[in-house]
Amino acid sequence: MIVGSQICKRYPGGLEALKNVSFEIAGGEMALVGGHSGAGKTTLLKLLSAIERPTSGSLIVNGQNLVALRPAALPFLRRNLGLVFQDQKLLFDRSALENVLLPLEIIGLAPRDAQRRARAALDKVGLLTREKTNPIALSGGEQQRLAIARAVVNRPTILLADEPTANLDEESARQVLDLFIAFNQVRVTVIIATHAPQNLFPGMAVRVLTLNHGTLTP
Amino acid sequence: MKAWLQQHLAALVRAARRLTDSPLSTLLSILVIGIAMALPAAGYLCLDNLKTLGANSSRAQQMSLFMNTGASEKTRSDVEKRLEATLPDQWRFVSRDAALRQMEANEGMAEIVASLPRNPLPDAFILEPDNADPEHLETLRATLSAWPGVAHVQLDSAWIKRFDAFLRLGRLAVHLLAVIFAVGLIAVTFNTIRLQVLGQAEEIEVARLIGATDAFIRRPFCYSGVLQGALGGLTAALLLLAGTLALAPPVSRLAALYGGTFAPHGPSFLHSLALVASGAALGWLGAQLSVRLIRDQ
Structure with a gap:
């Protein structure tokens, strides 16, 4: 469960990216964070993944208040979060499989178990046959699916994605979104930031948190 | 415990891979470290040989x-x-x-x-x-x-005292030289690891975002410093050994001309081990200083 209460985020220089934002997202829920460019979507996702901290207010993720979280506890919080970025942040000096193995190396999983689990994640996103391929040789959609495989290989309880379909063609975007639906169906909380929430899951009842100049609109 | 060992082993493998990924710069770094360590070690070895020579000389203790x-x-x-x-x-x-x-x-x-x-x-x-x-x-x-x-x-105490004073002065000079070159070695490792850290900035960022601790990120860099330092120490020992082998025949001939027998000795196994260990320790220290950059990133 995620509970945000009166969250404000002010950057040095005075820019107020979020103003008194309060919300609740239940465990296993899927939510979209919508809004125009500069509305504060990415800032909210950065706060949820503890990349940045709120200036004031409280933000509780998986029972931990991120405002008071010790820096040493951050890595352990992030191990329960799956992060998917618009630019994927893949490592191009290693293969697709090695990219997915990285989170498992970090938690110290035995190499054999790690290999098995990483291959299962690649299979889930349809990239098992490309495990030895360098990400640079993958298409945009495949790179995004690889990023999702890396995000979910640790079996996170929350999956956060920032504009995951922004640079993809329609078919690739559909494949990526289907993956989010699949993970949500197994009770993973999915939060996706997008500038066009209405087009993402047509025909599906998905909750949308709309931000406008840093405030949540009803 | 097993997971901890596996993580260290994986970090060691990653460190070795990073070194072999850029063989020329690694080789040059190791050579610089080796030469920096060989110079004071050679001075120490010279003094040790002179001490032996002095002890062997009957005049010195007659x-x-x-x-x-x-x-x-x-x-x-x-x-x-x-x-x-x-x-x-x-x-x-x-x-x-x-x-x-x-x-x-x-x-x-x-x-x-x-x-x-x-x-x-x-x-x-x-x-x-x-x-x-x-x-x-x-x-x-x-x-x-x-x-x-x-x-x-x-x-003939004046002669012995002069010889002993010379040895003491030599030892002091060697110690000073060792400190200077140790600082140099730390600087070389610091710079090499710093470049590695800057080159791996993207990987460090990704690792952080997916839950890596600072220790996990720093570990391969520290092992990299240790490996470079240890290999530098080994290079220093090999340089000393080669130098001794090259100098032994002419020194023995010179000693024979003065009616004596003397063959200079090279670095012992323990001496070589100490060079490798001190190289590793100094490399680790340089890497430790350098990986502080990661925390600041």
């Missing part, structure tokens, strides 16, 4: 004990007994007659000796103590001088 010219046979016998108790098998007796004959045998001395009304030389003992420590020799000289019937004990 003392002459002169009896009173009128000393009786009994007094001489007492001194002999005392010497045997103090320095067993490290002395020989030279009678006043034998000393005169030796003198006579020297070129141009026969006539002078013949003109003497009587033998002016005393009975003497030549001492060659095993312990050539200058302080020990000085104490021994004072003790022997106090024995009854002993007129004078001569010790």
Whole structure:
């Protein structure tokens, strides 16, 4: 469960990216964070993944208040979060499989178990046959699916994605979104930031948190 | 515990891979570290060899004990007994007659000796103590001088003291050199690891975002520093060994020209091990300083 209460985020220089934002997202829920460019979507996702901290207010993720979280506890919080970025942040000096193995190396999983689990994640996103391929040789959609495989290989309880379909063609975007639906169906909380929430899951009842100049609109 | 070991092993493998990924720069770094370590180590080895040479030289530890010219046979016998108790098998007796004959045998001395009304030389003992420590020799000289019937004990202490002072000065210079080069080695490792950290900035960022601790991120860089330092130490030991092998024949020939036998020794196994270990330790220190950058990123 995620509970945000009166969250404000002010950057040095005075820019107020979020103003008194309060919300609740239940465990296993899927939510979209919508809004125009500069509305504060990415800032909210950065706060949820503890990349940045709120200036004031409280933000509780998986029972931990991120405002008071010790820096040493951050890595352990992030191990329960799956992060998917618009630019994927893949490592191009290693293969697709090695990219997915990285989170498992970090938690110290035995190499054999790690290999098995990483291959299962690649299979889930349809990239098992490309495990030895360098990400640079993958298409945009495949790179995004690889990023999702890396995000979910640790079996996170929350999956956060920032504009995951922004640079993809329609078919690739559909494949990526289907993956989010699949993970949500197994009770993973999915939060996706997008500038066009209405087009993402047509025909599906998905909750949308709309931000406008840093405030949540009803 | 097993997971912890696996993470360290994986970090070591990653560090080795990073080094082999850029073989030329790795080789140059190792060579720089090796040469930096070889210079003070060579100085130390030189001093160690000189110490051995000094200890081997009979002149360095020879003392002459002169009896009173009128000393009786009994007094001489007492001194002999005392010497045997103090320095067993490290002395020989030279009678006043034998000393005169030796003198006579020297070129141009026969006539002078013949003109003497009587033998002016005393009975003497030549001492060659095993312990050539200058302080020990000085104490021994004072003790022997106090024995009854002993007129004078001569010790070439000035020569020994000069030699010892030279060795002390050399040791100090080597230590200073070692400190300077150790700082240099730390700087070299610091810079190499810093470049690695900057080159891996993207990987560090990704690892952080997916839950890596600072220790996990720093570990391969620290191992990289340790590996470079250890390999540098090994290079230093090999350079010293090669240098000793190249110098041994001409040094031995030179020693033979002076009527002695001397072969310089190279670094021992323990000496080499110490070089590798200190290289690894200094590499680790340089890497530790460098990976602080990660925290600041």
